[in-house]
Amino acid sequence: MNDLQRRAQGKLYDPFKIDDGTWQKSRVALKEFYSNMEPKMELLKDILGSMPNNAYITPPFYFDHGDQIFLGEHFYSDTDLLILDETKVVFGDNVVIGPRCSIYTACHPIDAMARNSGLEFAKEVVIGNNVWIGGNVVINPGVHIGDNTVIGSGSVVTKDIPSNVIAAGNACKVIREITDDDAKYWAEQKALYEKDNR
Numbered sequence: 001m002n003d004l005q006r007r008a009q010g011k012l013y014d015p016f017k018i019d020d021g022t023w024q025k026s027r028v029a030l031k032e033f034y035s036n037m038e039p040k041m042e043l044l045k046d047i048l049g050s051m052p053n054n055a056y057i058t059p060p061f062y063f064d065h066g067d068q069i070f071l072g073e074h075f076y077s078d079t080d081l082l083i084l085d086e087t088k089v090v091f092g093d094n095v096v097i098g099p100r101c102s103i104y105t106a107c108h109p110i111d112a113m114a115r116n117s118g119l120e121f122a123k124e125v126v127i128g129n130n131v132w133i134g135g136n137v138v139i140n141p142g143v144h145i146g147d148n149t150v151i152g153s154g155s156v157v158t159k160d161i162p163s164n165v166i167a168a169g170n171a172c173k174v175i176r177e178i179t180d181d182d183a184k185y186w187a188e189q190k191a192l193y194e195k196d197n198r
Contacts, residue, residue: 001196012193049088057081068105072129077101086122095127098135098153107141128163148178 004020006013045051047066055075061082063069068085072093080100083089087105105122109115123142127133131145134153139145144160151157152168152175161167165174 003197006193006196012189014193014197017197051075071095078135086120088124088126090124090126092127092129092131092147094130095133096131097133098137100135101133101137101139103139105141134168150178 001009001011003013003015003017007015007018041051041056044057044061044066049067049070051071052073052075054073055071057075057077058079058081060080061077063083063085065085068088069083070088070090072091072095074094075091076095077097078099078101081097082102084102084104084106089103089105103125105125107121107123109119109121125139125141126144127139128145128147128149130148131151132149133139133145133151134155136154137151137157138155139157143157145151145157146161146163146165148164149161150166151161151172152166154170155168155172156170157167157172159171161172161174164178166176166178167174169175
């Protein structure tokens with residue numbers, strides 16, 4: 001069974017081994033479509049607080065300042081990442097972010113008189129190592145997400161999330177811990193994938 005067949009059946013597959021031409025064709029079309037917006041990774045490296053050579057952000061990408069954003073090794077973000085970095089937003093290594101995610105650090109006073117003065121404050125966001133954030137997730141100011149955690153699509157994260165859990169919802173809460181059974185299941189799926197690709 002090849003990777004294209006495995007993908008069609010919902011099994012593990014390697015996206016870099018599927019060469020049906022559609023991904024390349026879409027990249028050419030998108031490049032032309034976004035010709036004035038195409039990000040240059042080198043340009044981002046000069047602006048962001050840190051951006052390793054193996055980090056990649058799919059356009060479009062929006063941020064306020066840039067120098068408050070610190071990316072870890074092997075960072076990847078899908079399209080439409082928005083980061084309001086009034087203070088630090090720190091990502092660990094091997095963080096994967098789905099499409100249309102927003103990360104906020106800016107806060108505004110609850111009191112209308114204080115808020116109407118235009119004053120605001122900011123709280124840092126820290127995301128640990130090996131974290132997967134699903135599409136359309138909103139991460140609010142001050143949130144810390146632990147290592148090896150999965151945040152489900154559509155979640156609104158208002159409070160800290162510990163390491164080694166699956167969390168989702170609005171407001172986001174821990175659904176369950178990630179267990180040895182999860183590791184065993186995914187090791188079996190990876191072995192099946194490797195068997196099909198010998």
